[in-house]
Amino acid sequence: MADIYLKTRIEQQKFAFTVVSQSRIMSRMDNPIQLTEKAQLEIRSTLEANKIPDTYGLRVGLRGGACSGSFLLGFDTATEHDQTYLIEGIKVLIDKRHLMYVIGVSVDFEEGANGSGYTVFAAEKLN
DSSP, rough: HHHHHHHHHHHHHHHHHHHHHHHHHHHHHSSEEOOOHHHHHHHHHHHHHHHHHHHHEEEEEEESGGOEEEEEEEEEHHHHOEEEETTTTEEEEEEETTHHHHTTEEEEEEEEEEEEEEEEEHHHHHO
């Protein structure tokens, strides 16, 4: 009897863990990246100032690979390899092959004495 009870409890815990894990994955997949308020303002400003059509979105991905890889940001149209997200009203395009590498990153816009530009970093930096 104790074996059956223990097995049932283990199965319940596995199920609970699976549900929690899947919900965390789904919430990351709903918005796999974060855009700071500054980045959102700059993206919207760029789209408007350059009259970029609605068919374009912000592409977030990788360039290169292995040790020399870097993040890629730019405006582009969707391809058959892309997953499209709407994050804070901004269309974001991520190549399905790059998705696992960009999940959890945050895009920010910084202005300083040496110039201004976008930065990409692990979202944990925000906390």
